[in-house]
Amino acid sequence: MNKNSTLYCPKKSAAQLRNRQRKAKLFAHFCAAVTWAGAALLCVLLYQVSMDGFKWLDLQFFTSFPSRFPHKAGIKSALVGTLWLITMVAFIAIPIGVATALYLEEFSHNGRVNRLIELNIANLAGVPSIVYGIIGLAIFVRGLALERSLISGALTMSLLILPVIIIASREAIKTVPMSIRHAAYSLGATRWQTAWSHVLPASFPGILTGVILALSRAIGETAPLIMIGALTYVAFLPEGPMDSFTVMPIQIYNWVSRPQQEFHELASGAIIVLLAVLLIMNATAIFIRHKTEQKLK
The missing domain is CATH 1.20.5 (Single alpha-helices involved in coiled-coils or other helix-helix interfaces)
Structure with a gap:
């Protein structure tokens, strides 16, 4: 040296x-x-x-439909449409996303097709939301003739958040120790029984975190819904998946685009309600996750 x-x-x-x-x-x-x-x-x-x-947050604001007159305008149709949409998105996207993640982690082989699927999922997570709106317009609105309905909006938003749910669910499944799987196999459990009864419950808190992030994104998106033709003025409540609809982000966008100061203040009130809905939804999911973690311990 x-x-x-x-x-x-x-x-x-x-x-x-x-x-x-x-x-x-x-x-x-x-x-x-x-x-x-x-x-x-x-x-x-x-x-x-x-x-x-x-x-502006009073009973009339929650029980009135949109109007050309600010003091008569409300968010009734937009609030109900948002609840309809996010519920349908949750029922569509969560089972498909979690099932896809479980298949990729527990059942698929690490081959060329699997790597191609993983690459596409990672790329889709970064695609701008307006692209999903174009896809929804081409496939659901025009291709399947679902028109400007709630089901078209729900399917489009489900496509938007599926990559996020899949990626988050896969990461949560990866954190489950292999010892849990080996213990189940040693007791005679099949691969499906192990995945369903042991791996999935152990990874549920992490999966729920990804679901919270995905639904939070879906509840605030506007561009895909505008692209598929969601209405900016709705004076009725949707009664089924095939009805026309509007949502709170679109109603906020409609009010902000108007020149009157009163409509801008109405938009601020709608933003507060949207944040409250989002916080309630997230708090409920966090509470469920906390209870699940306690049971696992």
Whole structure:
């Protein structure tokens, strides 16, 4: 070994260590600054929305249909349409997404077809939402002649969130220890019994986290629904999957596009209601996840 390197290496190492620590502190401060800047901006937006929207939140706002007159306008049809849509999306997307993830992780072979499917799922997760709107318009609205109905919107939004549910579910299934599978096999369980009775319950909290994120995205999307022709003015309540509909993001978009200040304030009130629906939905899912984790323990 070189004598000079032996003599000076400790000093260089100490200097490099101090340099790395200094860079780490700077990076930590930068991340903290970005985080607090984002939180401050969110607080400003929520404050502005609250100041404009809370004064419109009364019984008439929830029980009235949209109107050309601000003081008579409400979100009844949009709120009911949103609940209809998100319920149908959940019944369509969650079983398909979780079943696909379970198949890819527990039953499929690591071959070329499987790798191709995984690559496509990863790519679909990053596709802009407007592309799903074009697909829904071509396949469901025109191809299958479902028209501008709730089922067309639900199928389109299900396509949008399926990659997110599949990826999150696969990651949750991967975290299940192999010892659980081996224990089930040693007791004579089949692969299906092991996956259904042991792997799936153990991964349920992680799967539910992915479902929360996916449904949160679906409830706030506007572009795909506009693309398939969801109405901006609906003065009736949908009674079935084949009825026309509107949702709260589209109603908010409609009000914001109007020049009157009152409609902008109505849009702020609708944003508050949409956030409340989203928080209630997420809180319910988190509560179910917490109870499931306690049972598993």
